[in-house]
Amino acid sequence: MTTPQPHITRRPPSEVMRLERLGSLHQCRMSFMRTLLRRLAGDQWQFTRPHFDIDATGVGYAVYTAAGPERSYSLVAFAHDLPDEKRSDRVIADAWDATFTLFDGVPDSQDIARLKQNVPLQEAGRISEKELSLSRANRSVRLWDYVVSELASGQQPDTDVIDQVGYLMRTTAVYGSGKFGAADRETISNREELFPPFQVEMLSVFLTRKFVLDLVQHMAWAKGGETAVKLDRSIAQRLGIGNSTGLGMAPFVINHPVLFNNWIKAREEAIYRVRSVVSAVADDTEIFRDRLKRSTISVARWTSKHPVQMRKIDALKHDLVLLSARVDEYDFQTAYPWDNLMNWAAHQLSIEGQELLASLILEPYPDLVDPLVSCMADTTSTVARIDGSMTVGDVKTLLEKSFAWAFDLDWQAPQNCARAWYVSEEKLEPRLGERFEEPIAAYEQPLAPARDAAHAFHALKEWPETSKVAAFLQSHPEHRHTIRRAQLCEVAPYGEVQDNTISSDVLPIDMLRAKLSFFGATHFDPRSDRWIRICMFAGAPYPESLSESNSDDWIYPELAQ
Amino acid sequence: MTRSLSEVEATAKKAARGAGFSWGMAEEAAKATRWLCAKGIDGCAELSRLLSIGSHEINRAASLDAGVWQSASGPLCSISLGASMVDHAHDLNADGWQVKSVVCPALLVPFAADIAAKSGQSIAVLGPDFSAVVSGEGLSVNAPMPNSSASLKVQITHKTQLPNVSFTRADPAETAWSVMQNFAHRTYAPATEASRLKGAGAGTTDND
Numbered sequence: 135m136t137t138p139q140p141h142i143t144r145r146p147p148s149e150v151m152r153l154e155r156l157g158s159l160h161q162c163r164m165s166f167m168r169t170l171l172r173r174l175a176g177d178q179w180q181f182t183r184p185h186f187d188i189d190a191t192g193v194g195y196a197v198y199t200a201a202g203p204e205r206s207y208s209l210v211a212f213a214h215d216l217p218d219e220k221r222s223d224r225v226i227a228d229a230w231d232a233t234f235t236l237f238d239g240v241p242d243s244q245d246i247a248r249l250k251q252n253v254p255l256q257e258a259g260r261i262s263e264k265e266l267s268l269s270r271a272n273r274s275v276r277l278w279d280y281v282v283s284e285l286a287s288g289q290q291p292d293t294d295v296i297d298q299v300g301y302l303m304r305t306t307a308v309y310g311s312g313k314f315g316a317a318d319r320e321t322i323s324n325r326e327e328l329f330p331p332f333q334v335e336m337l338s339v340f341l342t343r344k345f346v347l348d349l350v351q352h353m354a355w356a357k358g359g360e361t362a363v364k365l366d367r368s369i370a371q372r373l374g375i376g377n378s379t380g381l382g383m384a385p386f387v388i389n390h391p392v393l394f395n396n397w398i399k400a401r402e403e404a405i406y407r408v409r410s411v412v413s414a415v416a417d418d419t420e421i422f423r424d425r426l427k428r429s430t431i432s433v434a435r436w437t438s439k440h441p442v443q444m445r446k447i448d449a450l451k452h453d454l455v456l457l458s459a460r461v462d463e464y465d466f467q468t469a470y471p472w473d474n475l476m477n478w479a480a481h482q483l484s485i486e487g488q489e490l491l492a493s494l495i496l497e498p499y500p501d502l503v504d505p506l507v508s509c510m511a512d513t514t515s516t517v518a519r520i521d522g523s524m525t526v527g528d529v530k531t532l533l534e535k536s537f538a539w540a541f542d543l544d545w546q547a548p549q550n551c552a553r554a555w556y557v558s559e560e561k562l563e564p565r566l567g568e569r570f571e572e573p574i575a576a577y578e579q580p581l582a583p584a585r586d587a588a589h590a591f592h593a594l595k596e597w598p599e600t601s602k603v604a605a606f607l608q609s610h611p612e613h614r615h616t617i618r619r620a621q622l623c624e625v626a627p628y629g630e631v632q633d634n635t636i637s638s639d640v641l642p643i644d645m646l647r648a649k650l651s652f653f654g655a656t657h658f659d660p661r662s663d664r665w666i667r668i669c670m671f672a673g674a675p676y677p678e679s680l681s682e683s684n685s686d687d688w689i690y691p692e693l694a695q
Numbered sequence: 696m697t698r699s700l701s702e703v704e705a706t707a708k709k710a711a712r713g714a715g716f717s718w719g720m721a722e723e724a725a726k727a728t729r730w731l732c733a734k735g736i737d738g739c740a741e742l743s744r745l746l747s748i749g750s751h752e753i754n755r756a757a758s759l760d761a762g763v764w765q766s767a768s769g770p771l772c773s774i775s776l777g778a779s780m781v782d783h784a785h786d787l788n789a790d791g792w793q794v795k796s797v798v799c800p801a802l803l804v805p806f807a808a809d810i811a812a813k814s815g816q817s818i819a820v821l822g823p824d825f826s827a828v829v830s831g832e833g834l835s836v837n838a839p840m841p842n843s844s845a846s847l848k849v850q851i852t853h854k855t856q857l858p859n860v861s862f863t864r865a866d867p868a869e870t871a872w873s874v875m876q877n878f879a880h881r882t883y884a885p886a887t888e889a890s891r892l893k894g895a896g897a898g899t900t901d902n903d
Contacts, residue, residue, distance in 0.1 A: 260696065262697075263697070263699065263863065263864060274903065275903050276903050311701055312699030312700065312701030312702055313699075313701070313702070314702075315696075315697070315698065315699060315702070316699060317699065317863075318699045318700050318701050318863065319701070320700070320863075321863045517722045517723075517725070517726050519781060519809050519812075519813065520778075520781070520782055522781065522782030522783055522784065522785065523784075523785040556883075556884045557882060557883050557884065558883060558884055558886045559880070559883035559884060559885050559886050560886035562883065565884075567884075572887070573884070574884050576884075577882060577883065577884035580718040602785075603782075604779070604782035604783050604785075607778075607779070607782055608756070608757070608758065608779055608782070611716075611717040611719060611720050611755070611775070612717045612719075613717075613719070614717055614718070614719020614720055614722075614723075614778075615717070615718040615719035615722060616719070617719070618719060618722070
């Protein structure tokens, strides 16, 4: 019997790069948290705590060192006594419960003294090329005092209370890549362990989670003395590190088209490879069934009070009922089982469900999928050079690839350009304003590629098809950034968000979700249309118990025994 | 104080935009400034000098005619000229290009490096009393670059053995850095209480 050869293709950018879909992406085995822990476990990294010098009021510093085969990295953590009224997750805050830097190597006493003068100040301080990141975290008011009090009085905290929040501290910014004086990514990206994206930041958060556990225990001992008990290991493992992410991440997605392309393209390639698998063996389908069941538990624990997300979670729960029923009766012996399942999902499930399935089918295939992580970095350190010899006709064709849908939109109509992205004078916070209500248009950032492409396209139509774009650019420097982006599309077809990023109904949280899903975040909880909370490393082993057997599937909750 | 090269690039981009360059041209200015810093030349000093020259004293529209780059009036801006040169790299032949009057010619060198990388050949930027030769990553400069040059030649050269020095940090003059920051500041919208609350989407509690 011959197997019919299906025409399995990669999903086109026009399907994948819509905000609705990007805002429904889920973590997968290529996510940066999972990539990090697989490496730390596989290469048998060793973890130590050379300093923990924190007093009974919770003030002091600690150092956590991760030592790999070739290099070491140390989280230097400063704990502060922050009055409640000063606690804010906004970028405009100027004090935090804890502040951190990831040091390149093992810091000596002079390094610590220097960092103590600067790290607690965050943006107002300076770090050096010996440091790779700068971050801070605030306690969860709901959980911190509760957990300290329970432990101090000899009780374990209630897991229902723990699960309502999920973390003891949440980070409010993790800066890397040369920010505030830190080492540029280009100086460290040739190190194998830091080549995949955001490994510095993920390592920093992984070690921060350990520090937070140690700190809450320390405070419980300080408060309860001999009465205090140690936090139960299984409860500790449920706790992640929260993260509040604001608008700064949305410009990142648009400002790094090649990097973002590499993430999306790698995941799409992985999906394509698995859809092309002719037959699934029992071991593979078992892994898939297991992760599907555990995802269902995870989704059941996902709560949000944001109306859009509440609807999406409800739809996803319904999707999981349909998908589970489908999988129960599904004949994995048929040819191209994963492709068939994806095709079924495209008609039966919401986009949340489709994307969850797309991530889940990757789980049984580390050999097909994991090597693609090496394609996710952007190895170009600076803006691309424009090819001035390209013809006007060819540039127009490139613009059409991503933005043909935008050319006929009325870009003067208020609903199509209601918003403008700008940077505030105050703490340089990226913001999204109302173009027709606030005096911000003069400060607009170039974060509306669709509108700019439409304008450039109409200007290009006035030029002969065969003339070189170099001449056009001499007359139209205002379209230069758009022409550069168009040419990048040739190498980075998934680099453009194919939606209107300044329309009256744009949801910036869609862009935040897309980026955070690649970090490996779960339980996205939008707090408005422009900021979002997530939990990182919940369920993960702590450094001292990390092993190859637990380094990867921790992201899925355990099935009840 | 040393700065990371990404800080240099980010600040230079905002500064150039603040000084009135288009976003795309501001990206070129930022890339050129970073490139000079990575070669141990204070690109920030060069850019801050260029941006400080009044826009009426400098011409950002360069045109190429019979191998000569010139403006309708006034000296050429080296960032605009450099970017146009790279756009026209396919037109550069053995005769080279003449340039009439340009300010801050040091900022042309990173663009010459782009042409060199693109063409696979070494490119020389020759002034009356200085010369700079670039090939891919290599750079050789024989004298301090002047604030402006009344004439210049850009040409393909056969010199290929060039020192390849690269720095991972920039050490810009503080005065130059302040000038860049002042220009960058022009890109920031003054905060209002409404934008503070609305623009970043607060409203729900962030302290729980």
